[in-house]
Each structure stands twice: as structure tokens, then as C-alpha cells.
Amino acid sequence: MSAAAAPSLIRHLDFSAVKAALEAHARYLDGRNGGKRANLSYVDLSNMMFDGVDLTEAELTGAWFHGASLKGASLKRVTMFGCDLREADLRDADLTAADLRGACLRGANLGGANLAGCDLREGLIAMQGSGSGWRILKHERKPGELDYAVLEGANLSGAQLSGAHALAADFTDANLHGACLAGAKLVNAVLDGADLSGADLFGSDLSGASLRQAVLVGVKMDDANFDRADLTDVLKAPPAIIYVDDVPLQDLLREHERFCESDGAEGAVMKVSRVDFRALRQLRGRRMTGLVAPRSVFFGMNLTGAELQGADLTGADLRSAILKGADLRGAKLAGAQLNKADLRDARLGPLMIAEGRFIRTDLTRAVLRGADLRGAHAQKARFLEADLAGARLQDADLRDAELQT
Numbered sequence: 215m216s217a218a219a220a221p222s223l224i225r226h227l228d229f230s231a232v233k234a235a236l237e238a239h240a241r242y243l244d245g246r247n248g249g250k251r252a253n254l255s256y257v258d259l260s261n262m263m264f265d266g267v268d269l270t271e272a273e274l275t276g277a278w279f280h281g282a283s284l285k286g287a288s289l290k291r292v293t294m295f296g297c298d299l300r301e302a303d304l305r306d307a308d309l310t311a312a313d314l315r316g317a318c319l320r321g322a323n324l325g326g327a328n329l330a331g332c333d334l335r336e337g338l339i340a341m342q343g344s345g346s347g348w349r350i351l352k353h354e355r356k357p358g359e360l361d362y363a364v365l366e367g368a369n370l371s372g373a374q375l376s377g378a379h380a381l382a383a384d385f386t387d388a389n390l391h392g393a394c395l396a397g398a399k400l401v402n403a404v405l406d407g408a409d410l411s412g413a414d415l416f417g418s419d420l421s422g423a424s425l426r427q428a429v430l431v432g433v434k435m436d437d438a439n440f441d442r443a444d445l446t447d448v449l450k451a452p453p454a455i456i457y458v459d460d461v462p463l464q465d466l467l468r469e470h471e472r473f474c475e476s477d478g479a480e481g482a483v484m485k486v487s488r489v490d491f492r493a494l495r496q497l498r499g500r501r502m503t504g505l506v507a508p509r510s511v512f513f514g515m516n517l518t519g520a521e522l523q524g525a526d527l528t529g530a531d532l533r534s535a536i537l538k539g540a541d542l543r544g545a546k547l548a549g550a551q552l553n554k555a556d557l558r559d560a561r562l563g564p565l566m567i568a569e570g571r572f573i574r575t576d577l578t579r580a581v582l583r584g585a586d587l588r589g590a591h592a593q594k595a596r597f598l599e600a601d602l603a604g605a606r607l608q609d610a611d612l613r614d615a616e617l618q619t
Contacts, residue, residue: 224278225257232259236267243270260298323364326584326604330389333374334360367554367584367604376414387553387583396434407553409534427531427551429513449513449531452490464494467502474501474521491515508546523565524573544573547580554584562592563611 235252242249252272260280268288275295283303290308296316304324312332319334360380371391375398382402390405392412402422411431421441429449456463463486472481485506491497492511499519508528516536523541529549536556544565564572575595584604596616 223256223276227254227257229262232257232262236269239272240268243268319360319363321362322360324368325364325366326368327365328369329365329373330369331372332370334378335374336377389554407533407551429533449511452492452511454493456490456493458486458489463489463491467494467500470505471501474503486510542575544575546576548576548578550577550580552577552580552582552585555582555586557585557587557590559589560587560591562590562595564594 232254235250235254238248238250239252240249241247242251252269252274254277255273255275256277258278259282260278262279262282264287265283265285266287267284269292270288270290272289272292274297275293276297277294278298279302280298280300281302282299284307285303285305287304287307289312290310291312292309293313294317295313297314297318299317299319299322301321302319302323304322304327306326307324307328309324309327309329309332312329314329314332314334316336317334360375360378360383363380363383365388366384366386367388368385369389370385370393371389373390373393376394376396377398378395379399380403381399383400383404385403385405385408387407388405388409390408390410390413393410394414395418396414396416398415398418400418400420400423403420404424405420405428406424406426407428408425409429410433411429412433414434415438416434417437419439420443421439422443423440424444425448426444426446427449428445431449431451458466466484466486469481470484473483474481483504483506484502487507488509488511489507490511491507492513492515496516497512497520498516499521500517501521502525503521503523505522505525505527507530508526509530510527511531512535513531514534517540518536518538520537520540522545524544525542526546527550528546529551530547531551532547532555533551533553534555535552537560538556539559539561540557541561543561543563544567545562562575562577564574566572572594575592577600578596578598579600580597581601582605583601585602586606587610588606588608590610592610592612592615594614594616595612597618598616599618
């Protein structure tokens, strides 16, 4: 069937009918009388406004959302098989476990959306036309297409994307942990900073793709095409044991903790650079006051309650690290990568070093995209030129902090 014939299979409802269906669906979700699960399958909803609407578990097979706005909408477990979502605004939408097989997402904006466990594989819809037998519903482009889609910071953990077409799609900082991308076409896609831990890239085409600082731990890459791909500073699994000048990293840290516990009478300050601390596995609650470890890697590590007062972590990789309640007073974090880090209740205020003298926590040019700073204590902290896009700052104490205006 040609693309021009597709509209004959699409229903047209006036706004009042759509609104009534949404209201009945809200009652259905609340368990109230008169509730009815929304069924807007094969309905033309293009360019309509659905911001913040709760369509959890709705039936939307084959619906047209071309150019529609669904920003912040709840679409959990929704059936959107074969939907037309070209150029739709789905920023921060929740599509957890949604059925998006065969959906066309060309040019859609899914920045910050949650697509964990969703199904984005190819699929075709067969519909029975009046007197014309079964017909295939097609969009103008290939179903299952993500070409030019924006998925910056999106959560696609465990998503099914096998065979998907994502030409020049933007997956910057996306979470693709455990996602299935077998046979996917990712030509010229941007995957900078994306977490592909445990992903399946078997037979995928990543020619010309950018994977700068992407996480490729435990990835299946058999028969994948990385021709002309940019793999600068990709993060792979660290060795089981890391030595610094023939001394195991764990021994250096023990000596540093002895130094902290004895007020400098024993042990020695740990001074390293560009070291991968993931080999230590557990840093929760450790005493690392004054640690010197610029440009080192702490990706995804649990540093809950760690003592890092006055530490030099300039340019360090702390992406997705758990720093909840950590003491970072006076720490040097200039240029550090803290994308999606958990800094809830972290202490980022000034470190008193003598009466009337203090050192401020320095986050100049730090990247905190999507970081959680709720309840953080960041009085007088420096955030000059810091990237706080999508960061959660509710209840954070930012009194006298230097923020970019």
C-alpha cells in the first residue's frame, strides 16, 4: 500500500470525543464509576496537545501522533504498535514497558524520556479494509525508525531495539544498559557518554557513529560494524587488580585511610592520576579526605557517605556515581563529569581550615546533566559554567553559591 493510501484507514474524531475518552480513562485508572480504558487506535491525533496526560495502559495501536506534544505524559505499558510519532515531543515522557513495535519516531524528541523495557522492534499492522481484504498500514518511512530522533539522556535500559533504524539519532548520555540492539542500523548516530553496559550489539551497524566516552562494559559486539566510528575515551571493564608503581591500588587506599585516622602520624596521602577506581568495587563510607586523584574513574560506583573533604577530583569521571550523603566540602571538582550522579544530601559547602578561613567546593565547568542534588548542602559552592541541564535541585541549599546567570 502506498503512503498516500494510509489516511483512508485512519479515523478522525473531534476534540470533544478525544477529551471524553481521556476523562473516562482517568476514571478507569482511579477505579471510579464510569471509567473506561482509552482506545484511540487508528485515530488521527496529529498536532494535538497531551502534555502531562496519564494514558497508562491505553490502547493506541496505529494512532497518528505526528507533531503531537506528549511532554511529561505517562505512557507506561501503553500499546502504541505501529504509531506515527514523527516529530512528536516526548521529552520526559514515561514509556516504561510500552509496546512501540513498528512505531515511526523519525525526528521525535525523547530527551529525558523513560523507555526502560520498551519494545522498539520493527512491526507491521495488517488491517481489513471494507471490501478490499487485508491491507498493510504504512507510514511514509520504514516502521521501527528512529532516524534523526533525539534521545538525549533517555532511559532505554533493557529496551528491545533489534533491527531498529536510527540514522543520525542522538543518544547522548542515554542509558542503554542491557538493551538489545542486535542488527540495529546506527549509522552516524551520536552515542557520546551513553551507557551501553551489557548491551547486545551483535551485527549492528555503527559506521560513522560517535561513541566518545561511551561505556562498553560487557557488550556483545560480534560482527558489529565500527567503521569510521569515534571510540575516543570509551570506558571498558577495568582489570581485576590495578597497580600504581608496583603497589596495588587497594594498598594505597589503606595507607591513605591510616593517614586520615592518625591525623597524619601514620600512612601516606594517596596521590594518583587517571586511575580506574572501579577495580576496588566498594568505596561506600571510606575515609578519603584529601585524596588526590584528578581525571580518575569512579563511574557508577557507590560512594554513599564517603569522606572526600578537600579531595582533588578535577576532571574525574563520576557519572552515575552514588554520592548520597558524601562529604565533598572543599573538594576540587572542576571539569568533573557528574552526569546522573546521585548527590542527594551531599555536603558541598565550604570546608573550614582555620578560624575565619575556608575552601569552597569548586564545580567550575563540571557536567551535572541529570544529576540529583535534592537536599544537597551547597552553600558558597562554585558552579561557574557548570552544565546543570535536567539536574534536580529541589530543597538544595544554594545560598551564596556562584551560579551562571
